[in-house]
Amino acid sequence: MKKLIVAAALLLASTPAHAQVDFSGEWAPRFWEDQPERVPGPELGDFLGIPISDAARLRAEAWDASIQTLPEWQCRPHSADYIWRGPSNLRITKEVDPVSRETTAFHAEWLRSVDRAIYLDGRPRPPADALHTWSGFSTARWIGDILEVTVTHLKEGYLRRNGLPRSDRATLKEYWIRNGNYLTVTAIVHDPVYLTEPFIRTTDYELDLHQRVPPYPCAVVQEVEREKGQIPHFLPGANPYMTEFATKHKIPVASTRGGATTMYPGGVPPRTAVAQPPAPASPSGIQVLPVRGNIFVLQGAGANITASVGRDGVLVVDTGLAQASDAVIAALRQLQGQLDLRAPPQGFAAETRSSVADRHIEPPAKPIRYIVNTHMHPDHTGGNEKLRQAGRTYTGGNVAGTIEDAGEGAAILSHENVMLRMTGQIAGEQTSPSDAVPTDTFYGEGMKLSHFFNGEGVQLMHQPAAHSDGDTLVYFRGSDVIAAGDIYLTTSYPLIDAKRGGTIDGVIAGLNRILDTVIPEFRSEGGTLVIPGHGRISDSADVAYYRDMVTIIRDRIAAMAQKGMTLEQVRAAKPTADYDGRYGATTGVWTTDMFIEAVYATVER
Amino acid sequence: MNRTFAPSHLRTLALLAALLVQPAVAAPQGRPAGPPPPRAVAPVDLTGTWLSVVTEDWRWRMVTPPKGDLASLPLTDAARKVADAWDPARDTAAGEQCRAYGAAGVMRLPGRVRFSWQNDTAIRLETEAGTQTRLLQFGRRAAAPARPGWQGVSVADWQFAGGRRGGGTGSLRVVTTNMRPGYLRKNGVPYSAEAQLTEYFNVVTDATSNDTWLIVTTMVEDPQYLSVPRFVTSSQFKKVDASPWNPTPCMAE
Numbered sequence: 001m002k003k004l005i006v007a008a009a010l011l012l013a014s015t016p017a018h019a020q021v022d023f024s025g026e027w028a029p030r031f032w033e034d035q036p037e038r039v040p041g042p043e044l045g046d047f048l049g050i051p052i053s054d055a056a057r058l059r060a061e062a063w064d065a066s067i068q069t070l071p072e073w074q075c076r077p078h079s080a081d082y083i084w085r086g087p088s089n090l091r092i093t094k095e096v097d098p099v100s101r102e103t104t105a106f107h108a109e110w111l112r113s114v115d116r117a118i119y120l121d122g123r124p125r126p127p128a129d130a131l132h133t134w135s136g137f138s139t140a141r142w143i144g145d146i147l148e149v150t151v152t153h154l155k156e157g158y159l160r161r162n163g164l165p166r167s168d169r170a171t172l173k174e175y176w177i178r179n180g181n182y183l184t185v186t187a188i189v190h191d192p193v194y195l196t197e198p199f200i201r202t203t204d205y206e207l208d209l210h211q212r213v214p215p216y217p218c219a220v221v222q223e224v225e226r227e228k229g230q231i232p233h234f235l236p237g238a239n240p241y242m243t244e245f246a247t248k249h250k251i252p253v254a255s256t257r258g259g260a261t262t263m264y265p266g267g268v269p270p271r272t273a274v275a276q277p278p279a280p281a282s283p284s285g286i287q288v289l290p291v292r293g294n295i296f297v298l299q300g301a302g303a304n305i306t307a308s309v310g311r312d313g314v315l316v317v318d319t320g321l322a323q324a325s326d327a328v329i330a331a332l333r334q335l336q337g338q339l340d341l342r343a344p345p346q347g348f349a350a351e352t353r354s355s356v357a358d359r360h361i362e363p364p365a366k367p368i369r370y371i372v373n374t375h376m377h378p379d380h381t382g383g384n385e386k387l388r389q390a391g392r393t394y395t396g397g398n399v400a401g402t403i404e405d406a407g408e409g410a411a412i413l414s415h416e417n418v419m420l421r422m423t424g425q426i427a428g429e430q431t432s433p434s435d436a437v438p439t440d441t442f443y444g445e446g447m448k449l450s451h452f453f454n455g456e457g458v459q460l461m462h463q464p465a466a467h468s469d470g471d472t473l474v475y476f477r478g479s480d481v482i483a484a485g486d487i488y489l490t491t492s493y494p495l496i497d498a499k500r501g502g503t504i505d506g507v508i509a510g511l512n513r514i515l516d517t518v519i520p521e522f523r524s525e526g527g528t529l530v531i532p533g534h535g536r537i538s539d540s541a542d543v544a545y546y547r548d549m550v551t552i553i554r555d556r557i558a559a560m561a562q563k564g565m566t567l568e569q570v571r572a573a574k575p576t577a578d579y580d581g582r583y584g585a586t587t588g589v590w591t592t593d594m595f596i597e598a599v600y601a602t603v604e605r
Numbered sequence: 606m607n608r609t610f611a612p613s614h615l616r617t618l619a620l621l622a623a624l625l626v627q628p629a630v631a632a633p634q635g636r637p638a639g640p641p642p643p644r645a646v647a648p649v650d651l652t653g654t655w656l657s658v659v660t661e662d663w664r665w666r667m668v669t670p671p672k673g674d675l676a677s678l679p680l681t682d683a684a685r686k687v688a689d690a691w692d693p694a695r696d697t698a699a700g701e702q703c704r705a706y707g708a709a710g711v712m713r714l715p716g717r718v719r720f721s722w723q724n725d726t727a728i729r730l731e732t733e734a735g736t737q738t739r740l741l742q743f744g745r746r747a748a749a750p751a752r753p754g755w756q757g758v759s760v761a762d763w764q765f766a767g768g769r770r771g772g773g774t775g776s777l778r779v780v781t782t783n784m785r786p787g788y789l790r791k792n793g794v795p796y797s798a799e800a801q802l803t804e805y806f807n808v809v810t811d812a813t814s815n816d817t818w819l820i821v822t823t824m825v826e827d828p829q830y831l832s833v834p835r836f837v838t839s840s841q842f843k844k845v846d847a848s849p850w851n852p853t854p855c856m857a858e
Contacts, residue, residue, distance in 0.1 A: 030837050033661045035677035048663035144648070144766030144774025146809060173813055177776075177820065179805045184822045184839045190813050198814045201660055202839035204822065249664055250671065263660055265667065265715030269845045 021145045021178050023106055026212065027090040027205035039087040042162040045245040047258025050159055056194035057257060058578035061239050062552065063163025066224065066232035072515065072544035075218035076524045077113050079157030080135045081172045081189050084203040086110060091213045097121075106140070106147075112216045114523050118149050125152060127289055129299060129536035132168050134525055149174035155525075156545050159189065159199060164258075167193035167582050168542075181207040193581040197260045197268070218523065229512050231551040235559055236575070286324070286331040289537060293479045294454045296335060297531050301328050302379035306483035306531045308476060309335045310454030313366030314391070317474045317483040317531075318374055319383030328383055329368075329390050336365035367392045370453070372460060373414040373438060374485025374533065375468045376421045377497070384412055384436035409435060415462050416441035417470035421500070428499075446472070463487055463510040467494065467533075469501025471510065475517065482514060483531045488543055490535025493576070493583045494550055495590045496598035503602035504554050511547040515540060549579050557596065558603045567600050642725035643743035648765050648775030649808050651720040651728065654850065655819045655842035659715050662838075667715055669858055670792045684795055684830035691793025693857035703855035706735030707755040707787030709802045709825050712840055714791075717850060728761060728777075736852040741779050749783045753798060757784035764805070777806040789825065789836070791858075800827035803835075817844035 031038055037046070047060065067073060078086045088111035095105040104121040118138040126137055136154035140147050151172035159166045170191035177184045183205040188198050226232075246253040260268045287299045291306070298305040301320025305328060308315040314332055319325070341362050368391030373381050391410025417426075419438040424431040442460065449458040456478025463471045467486040474483040486495055487510035496502040518528035518540040530538045556575040565573070576584060576592055584592040659667050662677065672691050680688070696702055706714065716733035723729040723740060730739040741761040749758055758781065765775040781802040789796050805822040819842040824835045 032677050032679060032836055033838055049660040049667070143809070145764075145776075146766075146774075146807065148809070171813065173811045175807075175809045175820065177805070177807050177822070179776075179778075179822055182822065182824070182835075182837055184805075184807075184820060186809065186818065186820050186839075186841065188811050188813075188816075188818075198811065198816060199660065200658055200818065200841050202820060202822075202841055204837045204839050206835075206837065251664060251668060255667075262663070262667070263658055265657060265659065266851065269656060269843070269848050 020103060020142060021147070022094070022103075023147065023176055023178060023183065024092050024094040026208050026210075027092065027183055028208035028211050029088065029090065030204045030206055031087075033203070034085070037160070038085055042160050043245045043248070044162055045242040045256055046162060047160070047164060047262075048251070048256055049263050050164060050258045051195050051197035051199055051260035051263050052159065052164060052258045053194050053196050053581070055578045055581050056159070056165055057259075058236070059165045059194075060163040061242055062233045062236065062578065064232035064234055064239075065163075067548070069223035070231070070544070071220045071222075072524060072540060074220045074223065075520075076541065077134050078110075078161070079154055079166070080116060080138070080151050081154070081166065081170070081187055082157055082159070082161070083110050083113055083116075084185050084187055085201065086112075088112065089208075089211050089213050090205055109213060111213060112218070112523070114525060118147075127287065129287075129289060129297075131526075131529065131537045131539060132542070134523070134541075136172065143175075145178070147174075147176040149176065155541055159191075159194070165194050166191050168545075169193055169582065170195075183207070197263070197271075229508060229551065231548050231555075233548075233552045233555070235556060236573075286327045288331055288335065291479070291481055291529055291531065291537060294456075295476055295479045295481045297537060298328060298331055300324070302382065303377075303486070303533050304483075304531055304535070305383075306474070306481070307332060307335065308454045308456075308458070308479075310339065311341065311366070312452075312454045313369040315370040315372070315453055315458065316368065316387065317372045318380040318485070318533075319371055319387045321379055322382035322385070325383040325386035329387060332368065339365055341365060368410045369393065370449070370458075371410050371412045372458075372472065372474050372483075373412065373418050374472050374474065374483065374487075375470050376414075376418040376500070377468075377486070380485065380533070381418070381422065381432070381436060385433050388412055388435050411440050412436075412438040413440045413442075413447070413460060414438040415470040415472050416443045417468075417501070421470065452478075461513070463513060464506060465501050465503045466506035466510040467502050468497045471506075473510070473514065480519075480528045481531065482517065482528060484510075484514060484533060484543075486533035487511065488514060488530060488532045488538070488546060490532050490538060490542065490546070491583075492534070492585060492590050493553075493579075493592065493595040496595070496602065498598050498601050502598070504550070504599045505602070505604060508547065508551055508554060511543060511550065514543050515547060518543065549583070553579065554599060554603060557599045558605065561600060561603055561605050567597060570600055571596055643761070643763065644722055644725040646763065648763055648773065649777060649806070651777060651806055651808065651819065652722065653844055653846045654717050654719045654848060656717050656845040656848060657712075657715050658841050658843050660841075662713070665790055665792075666713055670790065672792055674792060675790075675794060678790065678794055679831055679833040679836055680794065681830055681832050687795045687830070688793045693793075696857040702857040703735055703737070703755050704786070704793075704857070705788040705791040706732070706737050706855050707784055707796075708739060708757050708759065708781045709784060709796050709800055709823075710787055710789050710791075711735060711737055711739075711756075712804070712821055712823060713789075713838065716853070717845065717848065718842060719850065731852075733850065733852045735855040739781075741777070753783045753785040755785050755787060757781045757802070776808075779804045779806070795830050796825060796827045797829040799829055800825055802826075818842065819844070 091109050093107045094103050097104045106118045108116040114134050116135040118140045120140050132153045132155045134155055136151040138149050138151045140149040154170055156168045157166045158164055170189055173188045175186040184202055186202045188200045190198050243253055246256045255262050289297045291297055294308050294310040296307045301324035303318050305320050306317040320328055368387055388409040393407050393411050395406045419441045420426050421429040422432040422437045446461040456476055459475040461473040471485055471487055494507045520540045521527035524541045526539055530543055553576055560570045711732050714734035719731045721729050726743045728741040739756045741759045743761045759779050761779045763775050764778050786798050788794055803824045807820045810817045822839045824837050826835055
């Protein structure tokens, strides 16, 4: 009997301290709220009840539905915050740890979605500059029977699929509530760029054992014939459809424009200031993010440094600021130290090689061998001198015989304009130390490394008159990673160095060239990865959003310039107002005013 | 080998079971022990003032929609016929201007709602919209009044997290019947006297903005006017205790 009592006590004790509800199953959406918005879709100009900022409204007014036909957007799924409202069945599965038998994750999928994983295993969040995705990164905790989900790392999406944007700085809170066979999901979006208040929605599903989520493949096709690089949008004030919804439904136009006042009956209640936790300090020193395979990105040295680290040694794209060189070299050495060089590569054994060599002692890693400069700015070339000196060029034959120091230091590759500027051969430029100057240059469309490096081909592609006159995109063809230099940034508007030959059209051409090269893995996500000159790891969708933004602003300023407006008049018209919350700056090395001026100065009239 | 429990073992098991189900709160001295009142074991605090946040169904909630705008609703032909005959002037003349403010519709109307304890076994729920009062009574169902009312008869029970008392969290379920026929939507979309309303009240606090939200999932069953077994919607309210209380009368239009 004692055993029975002990067993009963154990049974009670083993009940989880936190309740766990099983959300797994097939869930059918119930479209009894906002049905016309969800199927077939929202009407143009319907921003009712959404606490949007002025910037969001401006962007939505510029939105042309035809943009959905661009190849980059044809297979885009709804993001985590919107997909609950999409017209789709829902399947939730769960992962159970085989040892503890605890639920460690839920996975949600809809008709046209990517896998949405919600982790309950306590894993940490990725670094802020890791790749953002449509689903974001979700962790969850139990509050009684309610599952609270926190989502970060979201790609840009939309609050409503009629052009109302949601930025990639947004975070999402969800509360999953199961009432018997009904699931109510509360989704609260926080977006410092395009919302003035948290945006809350609740959506209901009913358990349906007979339902299935069918496959939904998506193929990109040429839907509309248009000139290359053309992005559908309306110039400010030119969208003729913004009052149709109000007229059709006899709703005051002012209400249809949305904003927090339309969400609260009787006006916006006062908000108590929330003591926000201090923003996490930027990690001091060099932060290393794995990208794919041998490719890493080093941050914290000024510009991003992309590094290929492997058996053949190290190739870096850009070298950061001079003062960060020692830390960069140390970080690269640490990466080299993590390589496992004991095992020979597959298929290495041959008549002249032994595969049974001593494996107890690891051979030394090969040094920095190549430096590629994407352009000449000091936040990208400042570390050239020290990194070159820390490296080595393997050479021989005639070269070694006639040039005594040919093997000293790593090779520095770039477009020749970078070399010409760093050697003062172009008027107005200062001379750099000789060890900082590119050793191998090209002057045409680009060059290829003449052999595989760390198992892959490396291609250097010159983009004329873009960020400057010496820009190079570096494509790691095996890892499928592009180091974009400052042609692509996620931290600001494009920095156009007009004095050194940069132009807005060149930047746009460069962005389109990247988009011509990349292939997404699935639903416009993943696949070829793009390392910006500054900012977070990106993919085709991130570059496409940026390309759209830059093109739209270029078109606006071009239209103003063609009308004969002066620079001051253009600035006063605020052609960037809908993007300033995300990319603008009023201080620092590259302000919004400087960007507008550079576009105005270089745009084709 | 067959094993049987001796009577003494059964007594021990019964004792263990009794220990497990004993009330969490001890009875005051001098009173017979009994289950603690619902107020004492509330797993969720609903009391206070909440403001509806209308981010869904805006054009059917924040303004009175035009006659015949029945989008989104799973209605029978009979319901459509009634809705198509909606005449707010006739409702007003007949003293029926509160039809849209009955229990099955009032939580979707814009405005504040206020929860307070009427006593240890009943929650009082007031609405600004239509100046209505609902009584959410715990325990056995009270005898139905002779005539149905707009707010019907509501029976409440706590839904404890994990299905057990003492977990510290949970929600409120309320089942309402005996309602006077009213409107699900202000433009005359009907529910009948046979309708039954089931509601779940959950409270969450989002630390990102420090907002506390009341999430109400509403299920209406009405075989006469609904073409589905249950018509489900959910609404959200923000905690706004400091905001003024401005009740408004029923308006047919």
